[in-house]
Amino acid sequence: MSKFTNRLSKESSPYLLQHAHNPVDWYPWGEEALNRARTENKPILVSIGYAACHWCHVMEKESFEDEATASFMNEHFINIKIDREERPDLDHIYMDAVQTMTGSGGWPLNAFLTPSGKPFYGGTYFPPRPVVNRPSWKDVLTGVNNAFREKRQAIEDQAENLTQHLLRSNEFGLEKITTLNIDPDTTFTREKAALMYTNIMKTADQEEGGFGRAPKFPQTFTIQFLLHHYYYTKKEDALKQACLSLDKMILGGIYDQLGGGFARYATDIAWLVPHFEKMLYDNALLVIVLSEAFQLTHNPLYERAIRQTLSFTEREMLSPEYGFYSALDADSEGEEGRYYVWDKQAIDAILGEEAALFCAFYDVREGGNWEHKNILNIKMPPEEFAAQHHLTLKDLWQRMDKCRGVLMQHRNRRIRPLLDDKQLLGWNALMNHAYCKAAGALGEDHYRQVAIRNMDFLLGRFQLPDGAFHHTYKDGVAKYPAFLDDYSYLIQALLQLQEVTGDVGYLYRAKTLTTYVLDNFSEPDTGFFYFTPTGQADIIVRKKEVYDGAVPSGNAVMAMNLYCLGIIFDVPGWRERSVQICALLQQTVSRYPGSFGVWATLIQGLTYTIPEIAIIGGNFAMLREDVLRRFIPIHVLQSAPSEPSNQDFPMLGQKPYSSGTAIYLCRNYACQLPVNEVDALVQLMGNV
Template sequence: MNKLSNETSPYLLQHAHNPVEWYPWGDEALQRAIAEDKPILVSIGYAACHWCHVMERESFENEATARIMNEHFINIKIDREERPDLDHIYMDALQAMTGSGGWPLNMFLTPERLPFYGGTYFPPVKAYNRPSWQELLLALSDAFKNRREDIETQAINMRDHLAQASKFGSTINLLPKEEQFTRNQCDIIFSNIMQQADKEWGGFGNAPKFPGTFIIQYLLRYYHSFGDQTALDQALLSLDKMIQGGIYDQAGGGFARYSTDAKWLAPHFEKMLYDNALLVDVMSEAYLLTGNPLYSITIAETLTFIQREMTDAGGAFYAALDADSEGVEGKFYTWSKAEIDEILGEDADVFCRFYDISEEGNWEETNILWIKQSLSAFAAEHQLDESKLSEQLAIGLAKLMEVRGQRVRPGLDDKLLLGWNALMIHACCKAFAATGEGSYRNMALKAMDFCWTHFRKDGEESFYHTYKNGQAKYPAFLDDYAWLIRALIALQEVTGDKIYLDRAFSLTTFVLQHFSDESGVYCFYTVESQSDVIVRKKEVYDGATPSGNAIMAANLWYLGIVFDQKEWGERAMKMQAGQAQTTVRYPTSLGVWAGLLLQRVQGVKEIAIVGPDYKLKMEDTNKHYIPFKVLLGATQDNPEIPLLSHRERANETLIYVCEDYHCIKPVNYIDEIINLK
């Protein structure tokens, strides 16, 4: 009997009517595997996963296939976004076995939960140099029965390999700061990034091409620090080409997860909350640095999309939108030329030329809206008035949106994830700081209030990871806490309300108590009380989302300055020192760590604003591009915080800029202080 109907995950509910006897991960399934001495099939995916849907249609809905699965295996479905801890463990196992990974992730375990064989998508009949799913199931069942000792030895070795991979950080020798982190390292990081840079279409590496926001952010900050124009050019080229591309929804706003080609034309159409948050983050920095309205406009369109399609009534943010509608990838977003001709009439010709719409289509016999040529260049080439053209295109997009609104919508993954909400809260804060648009700050405040109320365990500092239908589930992971702490810090910088710093301090204390590894340097991914994982992993690489350890290092450094917690600052330095060599070699995999190394070299500006108008002057300060800063404000002295002690002067609001608590002469306006690199 299928056991998924009472779950809250949209992904699990998609499988609730399969003839496969799916279980959620939990004691019932795990104990049954031991009692019946059967191998476990763990199938991991997520609601917006295209190939997950394909394998479900082809295999999991097939009665004959389901009979084989039910007879020979205990079958467990996992939403990777609900249980990223399990996904990390079994994806690492798959990559160790095969050298590659992806979703759906199908991993076969012993009854003791140890992995012995894995793969991703398997076809219903032998194809793509892969066995059919049924053939594989029967072969593995036979091996489990007749070569049990070999399988168990292999599984134990894999568990030991996974455990060993997390044993680092115990011996870190700290050199003086000026020797540990150097300008030369920053230059080598930049050089290594540029070796992977696509200098024609932006981005890094070949197709499929992901946004690479951490690398773009490093380039912006490297330019700001050292004035290298090449760094700025590559960063802005990457943003501009994405904004012009099909990866960006030209009609409705918001970014898809990645592009399947090098030109950003054809996205994998799923839209994830975290990608849009991270892109708003880096576009906010680009806008502060350049003043280019393209970035403020794209921020506005993206956050409008988030409010319209991915925001819960309580103000929190949904996880994702599916790539498919009516079983077809991208159908909701693509157009035939005949459709556009009918909708736009005499205005269709210019619109189609601008957005590359043709009879034959620019992607799989249909059309994705994308911009091959900037508005000004197109207007000049076709001898059109630029402002009138802009207005005409906007009217055309609005008409397409009206028609698109009548289509069958992609599936919405409406679960709420604490960490992803924290990423979007942080992005809203940065967008407000850069543009001054008050609605962005309101979005952040409303979402944080929701998270603090609904994800938090009653009367405790601990949180849950996911929330849906009034139910919070699963202990929060390191990423959840790290990103939430960072979001609280950002909220203080845009509100001037110290309560957010106090919350960040208490959560950091909780994380250090319950996530620290045996060396007291890094943090495990799971809380110490969680017992259903075969190893406690430590994640340091920045993937699609930032490493929890990297963000914790940044949080410890920031809060160590604010609250004069020297041991926190020392721990942050140890964390960074342990990753420095790897960061220099592989910066595109450790982009956040690279930014932290650059921050160490450049130093942090400690900005304290004290007086009755401190909130307004904090807003003024936020309008300047000062990437490495601590920003605090208060109406009067606060002896609990060194930067706010002995700063008050009657009837004045003063701005103090300090480094290592040593301050230059206070000023009344941030514009009086220049060169804040």
């Protein structure tokens, strides 16, 4: 066994710490490892994953803990471990490279690089022994080592070609626009919005909800587009598909029926079997779209899911400083889902005479509904089940909630899944946005207060003296420069927090951050934004991400931010830039709206116009609460006790005096006559 030094024990990432006792000579990403690769002229193995990743755990146990495998890795490679959540910039680069080479991607991601950091080979999970269509990890290591020694020039050529491909991929999907004076009224047409809807519905599963086949992800951006499309067009099928998708998820096994909160995705088409990890961002995005669905439908099932999910978030994901942790692992006691599944006999013993009703409602069977265990899920709509059992819906939920509380007490005695307790700026901002949306939709002041305290934490712990922000925070230490997603989501959260509080201080912070993004992330030729800031030296390519992944496209969110802040502060150049980059992508978005859901939603909003709402004077706060409970797609909202004396906010200024509360509906500052009731505002909006 060769000597090795595993350098991960001093890292803060739970994922890296999981590998700190491997017999692999692991480095974190940094100059020490990169310099050694150049000095010793060795290939680099970059292995990327995250703490809640099931197959990352599997490969660690099978290969990285194996001394013979580790010895070969140590002798022939410079081995680097990366937490994809700490360094999404590196993950994007090497994931794109592996997907280009193999046609697929995922985690763990294992990429082989030249000593200069350019990728030339890679894949995802490799087993310890060959299986059908998948070589063993040892075979891969041997093959890469031999090729690097014997076919070096071919390796270098492959790496250079792949790097050039990564650079060219930044231009994917962009149209050539010959003028910067783009008129949104003629550029964004209702025909294009209808085409986006048609293309989305081609992938819709109209029986089980969602889009496409298994595995099924929530695809909240697509659901949000459909909710907005229904508002604009009154197409019932749009609303039906959006609600079917949400209903099936809430009633399915992807939703934690005992503790609240959603798993990352379902492995089957019926949402029964989740990949049991719970991610902060998924729950934030689902609360956001559930809040809009509740505003639109007033379905109590959505309110219930919002409240339970945020209760889970505060119970298990909230730090004493009011930062949100990143994730809960899928595994406990070395087994995926063990913490969440049940034997019928155990439930019978715990619940006694209530067990029969509970088991019938939550699909608990002898022998189990998944791998001899039971994943709690609801097969029959609760209203139908209650009627069959001669109960009111209220009585049914009361009895089930009592049972849930008893079973939660027992579940809490189990060994819990690992908590990934690092706090990421962007994911926290998404959850802040979710709390704001829930506060507005449900009229719940507690959610507003959590959002305020969380924003205080983000602004206090992540910001540097020069105005820049860090990306991640743990144990009192913030590190790594923030990325585009971090800034764009934070600006969006500040805009939302201003809506639910009326505090213009959040708008000034959003404006300052937007200026910072424009100065440090802009791609001048197109108006888009790079993922990484100017001057970052440890990446081979500055990526420009425009599509939605598991989280929204930072570029799409910045386009929305620029439009809204351009209205609020009357900065025409910001609005024009937003419209320009939407126009550059419109053709691609129309063809592939499922991959560009946030863009599709913004372009649809520009098509049907984005309203500007100002509430001034009198009972402005009470009327603001009423407006926030209504479903209004993309909009700009400001409220104030009286017209401000300064000229920073043209939406609030230069309005005729009113002794009561005046609500103005405007477009490009051209306002209709004010009304003093929210119902009248809604009627005005319907007539536009």
